[in-house]
Amino acid sequence: MPAALPLILLPAAGASSRMGPLRDKLTEDLDGEPLLRNRTRMALATRCPVLVTLPPDSPARLAALEGLAAEIVFPEAAAEGMSASLRAGAERAARTGRAMMVLPADMPEITLADLQLLLDAFRADPSRIHRGAGADGRPGHPVLLPADLLAEAAQLRGDQGAKPLLRAHAARITLHALPEAHALTDLDTPEAWERWRAGRRNPSAN
Numbered sequence: 001m002p003a004a005l006p007l008i009l010l011p012a013a014g015a016s017s018r019m020g021p022l023r024d025k026l027t028e029d030l031d032g033e034p035l036l037r038n039r040t041r042m043a044l045a046t047r048c049p050v051l052v053t054l055p056p057d058s059p060a061r062l063a064a065l066e067g068l069a070a071e072i073v074f075p076e077a078a079a080e081g082m083s084a085s086l087r088a089g090a091e092r093a094a095r096t097g098r099a100m101m102v103l104p105a106d107m108p109e110i111t112l113a114d115l116q117l118l119l120d121a122f123r124a125d126p127s128r129i130h131r132g133a134g135a136d137g138r139p140g141h142p143v144l145l146p147a148d149l150l151a152e153a154a155q156l157r158g159d160q161g162a163k164p165l166l167r168a169h170a171a172r173i174t175l176h177a178l179p180e181a182h183a184l185t186d187l188d189t190p191e192a193w194e195r196w197r198a199g200r201r202n203p204s205a206n
Contacts, residue, residue: 003126006099006119006144008043009089010070012036012061013053013078018188027060028193030108034064039105044069046115048101051092053078053085081159090145090153099126100153101144102162108196109182110142117176118144125174129166132183133175140183146172 012026019025026036036052043050050070054061055078065072075088086102093100099122103110114132121130122144130144143162145153152165166173177183187193 003123003147004096004098005046005048006101006122007089007093007096008046008048008050008101008103008115009085009093010036010040010043010050010052010103010105011082011085011089012105013055013075013085014081015055015079019190023190024058024060025106025187025193027064028187034060035108036061036105037064037068039103039107039110040065040068040070042110042112042115043103045112046119048119049096049098051089052105053088055079080157082161083156083158086156086162087154090150090156094147094150094154097147099145099147100150101142103142104186106186106188107141107182108187109180109185110178111182114178114182115142117178118142121174121176127172129169129173131166131173131175132178134181134184135177135179137175137177138184139173139175140178142183 027034030038040052051073052070053073053075056074073088075084077084089100118130127146132140132142134140187196
């Protein structure tokens with residue numbers, strides 16, 4: 001019997017503090033819509049269940065998700081960092097016996113084809129940790145955790161994300177090279193956004 005489709009978690013409960021007081025990286029424009037909405041729509045296109053974590057008071061992010069069939073959770077201790085979102089996602093996925101794909105919401109280059117590549121790899125071997133990598137082999141995102149590791153993921157603390165879990169289970173990781181820097185490009189500052197947009201307008205500048 002094939003494994004159930006994984007839950008896709010978009011951790012979006014962070015403060016976006018590196019953008020300064022007036023901008024939020026998750027509401028930056030990507031192809032005519034807020035980044036968070038764009039990434040959530042892409043995740044939903046896989047037909048996997050999608051969970052988005054939000055901070056307790058983020059009306060702009062909440063508005064960006066209006067009308068989308070994603071579950072929204074406001075994790076306890078969101079200020080703790082990435083682990084609060086991972087715990088919330090792991091608990092949800094574990095209750096239904098699903099694996100969990102972690103898709104950071106601030107990565108604009110990941111495509112639906114990239115997600116499908118990891119999902120196909122998961123179907124072929126649901127016991128492995130399937131992780132996106134740059135074309136140069138550097139580990140990145142998304143990261144797809146098998147169901148048997150979610151109890152451990154639900155115990156993560158601090159702002160290291162899943163790094164301790166991935167170190168502990170390094171022998172189970174299969175890296176999947178995604179095109180160019182899809183798996184590595186995250187945009188946390190206004191300067192990073194400006195450089196990235198300039199590169200899109202003029203690819204020869206990269």
